[in-house]
Structures are given as structure tokens and as C-alpha cells.
Amino acid sequence: MDLFKDDLIAVARSPLRHWLTDLPRQLEQWQRDQQHGELPKWLRCVAQLPTLPPEQVDLGDTVTVTSSDVSDGEQNRIRGLLQQLTPWRKGPFHLHGVTIDTEWRSDFKWQRVAPHLGDLTGQQVLDVGCGSGYHLWRMLESGADQVWGVDPGQLFMAQFFAVRHFMSAELQRRAHLFPLGVEDLPELGAFDTVFSMGVLYHRRSPVDFLTQLKAQLREGGQLVLETLVVEGDTTTVLVPGQTYAKMRNVWFIPSTAALLHWLERCGFSDARVVDENVTTLDEQRATQWMTGQSLVDFLDPDDHAKTLEGYPAPRRAVIIAKR
Template structure:
């Protein structure tokens, strides 16, 4: 089976409080995978069905590269199939002797935030989860269940492939929907992650409000986003592109981010980390052959983007709902 959504839907439908929301989630998820929605879908699904034969003997969700060991029938053929699902942005992954060297070394971000997390037995939502790299790491750190949302179908297909290797029985789900699926007062999750999404949203306040709606009272938000330096309540709204990205909207100072969170009903805002993104962390590889951060920075001055804006600086903050 390509996806394991049914078991999640069954769980959610069992409670009268989440039943009607679940119906909406199910409808949108199934619609997203209608063949007319994406001309590449058939090719990606063919790759899924061409993974070949393998036997997984050991899985490590806690390694920097989420890993499976065992026997594979034809590893050259498997690598070719996996390369058909390019670009691989978030990872890395080690499948037998194949190292999926993704654009992002996502383990570096995980290393910065995981010492501050208590995930044991927690019900987690990861909004904008990509192919689910962090979800595997969260399960490795003891989470009870991880639900990821990402509207980009290729990443959902990459997740479907990875599940085959890391464990189809695990309670890790990635659904092809965005943050707008979260309904008011859902109050379902102990911890909600939003990493690398806020600056892509035209309405950052609505994004924060929806994250709040997903949380149980007293639940915890882990938010990672691009910020700018400064003491004041200021925001950078790029004239056009930022680091070549067309879809970047609001980059606040930490002071403004804190105020935004408080206005959206969060308290106890704590800054866990502030780090510049480096060309060691984000770069092109065999698995993501488009341009990457080294091409998006001013070649003479890596403190600036090619457009002359401050180079990417990322903050991770934690906040409590209510």
C-alpha cells in the first residue's frame, strides 16, 4: 500500500470531536492525488512500484542519516529509481549502500533543536514537513505519533518510498495538504512544528493562528523561520525575490516575532537557537542538481544575498499555547 492514511483516518473518525474534520482531511488528501492534478504523478508512482526486492534487517531513526540496513537485490537499479524522484531536498538518508545526499543536511537543524525537546509519547504535528525527514527523527526520539502536512506531492511520494524502508507499521503519516486544513479549535496535538514555512506565507498571522488551533491547551509550538537582526519591531518584506526565492514574504526581527506569537495567543516564548544558514548546510548535490545557497549569496560577500539583503538567518523559538 502506498499510503497508510486509513489507520489515521479511522483513529480520528472514532472521536466525535474530530470526525467531521477528518472527513475534510480525507477528501482533500484523496483529491490531491487525482491524476489530473499533477502531470508528474504517474511517473512518480511508477518509480514507487519499481523499487525492486529488498529485505530490511535494521532501521536507525536516530542516526544523522535515517538508515536502513539489510539485503537489496540490485542496488544500482534502486539508486536509479530513487533518482527519478529528484529533487531530494531534506535528509540525508542511507538505504543499504545508497547515501541520499540531500540538498539540506537537515540533521544539523535537528542537532540545534532536539536538545530542547521532550517528545516521549507526544502526539506531534509537523506543518510543512517536506518528505518527513524530521518525522522519522521525532519517532526516534520517542514521539507516539507524527502527522506531517505538505501540499507538495513529490515530497509526499518520497515519503511513501521511505516508509517502505523504515517501517510501514510506524505511526508516521504525511498528508498532501497545507496549513489551511487546520480548523478552529482542533486541539489535537501536544507539539506542533512549523519549520521553514512562516516566511512562505502571505498571511503569517493566520499561519500562527492555525498552528495554535492545532494544539491542545498548554501544548507547545516549535517554530523555525528566517529572521532579520535588530532590536526593534521591524520586518523585511523583499521587493521581489529573496535569495532567488519568489515566495518569501515577511522576515521579522525576533522582537516582532515574539509579539506576533503573543498576539496569536502564545505565551512563554523562548528563543532556542539563532544560526546563519551556511553553504555546508544547504548546497547542490547529485540528488538535487538545481542551484542552491552558494548561488543565492553575493559571491563577494556571503553576509548578503544576491539581491543585497541580509543573508539567511534562522531562529528556532518555542512557545506555549494559552
């Protein structure tokens, strides 16, 4: 449990302390039964990162930590260790002179979401499917008191630990990630805001997923949902074949009208679409930090308005609702 010792202490000191009824047991089981074979290597990379006091931290579009006393050797060491944690999908980051140009320009998404959030000051915020935690840092920038990410991806967890390693002690105490899925969470009913960005279409039962998200919110708390959508009315839902844009785990892509209807049926109120746009090749692309195929490889080469399978190209919407 040493891996999460400080995070569990933070839970105990927060309004989420009732989570301790389940969380330590779940993390013990995870450490016993569910570790990825590469995880020890990834954690060794994190442990070997040099400890450098941050002189400047900027949680803006590029999450940045800098210090004037970083030698060329230390910078090369940081770059080499972080490159062993590839592929880096969500970012970007700039850590002591090393720029991690991630596959996704996650700052583009945040720029679409942030104007509609209201005031996060003092809030307990949950990000379901948080990836490497890029948006957790942006939530702290927006005033959140504590940010909590859950994502079963263990490489994402190692990447988050690597970035957190370079943060100030005060920020380290406020940002947390557990290798769990939303289905592992009890009905906490304690978060002021719950984010779920890029997850809904991966769930076999989207209505159950929305219900699970609702169960994490306090009364009056807000849900920020970002997901793939298609054009259409309240009855329009795309159910792809074996793949959508080469992804095998895409189950349901509703229209925004259908999604608003689902949210109402699940008991949310004041649901509204605050943004909708087609994903561009500037937002998702291959880089030196993610050298595999990316969006351009998933689209019809003769018509970028379609996926390789002939479905509408990825269109994403942001919906905000209240419990």
C-alpha cells in the first residue's frame, strides 16, 4: 500500500473519508491480482527521476515545471526515463526543459470545456477515465481544492506519478489517481463536480454508466460529460460494427438530443450542450512521443468526413448537467 500511502491520507482528511470503507481493500486486491507485467519497469522509471525543486509551475495549456539548476545531464536523464513511458496520449507537458508532445492536444478540449464550468474554487472534483491526469492539473488551475482521478490504465498511472513527482509539495498533496474504474466506486455522493471525458462510448451499458456517475455527485453537483456524438434526433444512436475509426471498443454513439434524453431518464436536470465540434488533425496526431497510428490513419483517405468504415468522422460534444 506504500504506493498510495499519501493518497489514502488525503482521503482520510477530506470530505471523502467514507471512501476508506472500500478503497484500501480494493487497492490491496489490485496490487495482489491485477498489476500489468510492465508496471514494475514503469515505476522504476518514475523512481529514477531526479528530485529537482520546482522554481516555476504553470498549470496552463502546456503543464509546465521549470528550474534554473537543471544540468544537461539531468535533462537528458529526464527525457530518457519519460520516453520509456511512451506512448503519451494526453497532454502536453513541459518538465524541466523536456517537452512531451502528446498525441492529443488536450488543451484544445479544455479550452472548449473551461468557459462553461462555473467556479471550481474549493471543490472536490472527480475525473473518471482521467488518463495521464493532464486535466487534473487544469482543474487545480481552475481552483479545485482536491482532484481525484480514476483510470484502470496502469501506464497512465505511471505517467501521472512521473508528472506529479516534479510538482510542488502543495500540488502533490492535492492531486491523486487510483487505478480503478467507475464500476469499482461505491456510491460516494460526495463530489462537487464529476468529469467524464472520452469514456461513454467505450461502455457496453451507457445508461448504467451515467447512473454510476450520478451516484458520485452530491445533490446539486455538476456532471461534465464529453463524448462522441452523431447528428440526429432523440432516436438517433449509432451502433458501430466491429470497429469505429479502428477502435474495437466503441458501443454506442448517440446524437446530442438522444444523450440529453438519456440524462433526463437517469435523473439529471438542467442538461445542456455547451459545445459540439468535429475532431481535427491538429488536435489528434502522431508525434515523437506517440509514434503509432492516429486520427489521419482512421479516416477515409479520400473523404475525411468519414471514418475508414464509412461512419461519420469523430464529432465530440460537451454536456453539463446537475444532480
